[in-house]
Amino acid sequence: AQTVTQSQPEMSVQEAETVTLSCTYDTSESNYYLFWYKQPPSRQMILVIRQEAYKQQNATENRFSVNFQKAAKSFSLKISDSQLGDTAMYFCAFMKGAGGTSYGKLTFGQGTILTVHP
């Protein structure tokens, strides 16, 4: 079974600064995906970024980027130029790749509450 661990229950950052959220996971699979989801107070789950395990290049989406260290099973999220609208709960999630019976099942970490201060 897969496990996902987010060791930072809460983080805070000043507007316009950079913050990094940590995530580690444990799996014996070689084909999988990793995701970061954002959950603002509206509770809507919003996909921030995804990473395929077979790709060595780190994914980037505008101000959001990841540091994917496959050997270390680490998947951190960096938010640059933080904005007040980034205030939310952030979840790291693992999903096994296609071809197995566990495809599609997301395993989530406990979440990190990020607060951006003006």
Place this chain on the structure above:
Amino acid sequence: NAGVTQTPKFQVLKTGQSMTLQCAQDMNHEYMSWYRQDPGMGLRLIHYSVGAGITDQGEVPNGYNVSRSTTEDFPLRLLSAAPSQTSVYFCASIDWNSDTQYFGPGTRLTVL
């Protein structure tokens, strides 16, 4: 596209009552799933379906039933609600082209 929709947004039940949480998607996704979110525990998988007529259990299935008669709909039934089922429930579907799950807006359920 409306994406993934859920009804109701909020619900209060008494212990022992039954109800159905509705979920629908208009993206023709075969894979759909139900998660519950409890404080400090992230989201956990309740049930999932890989297509019409096919369902299976997730991590926390006890007390819940599902069925999938159409590609679009995937309702979640609570047969006899218990206070331990107080939670926020999310429905999701997968876009197999991008291997990405899309979530509905959630239902906050309180069982008294």
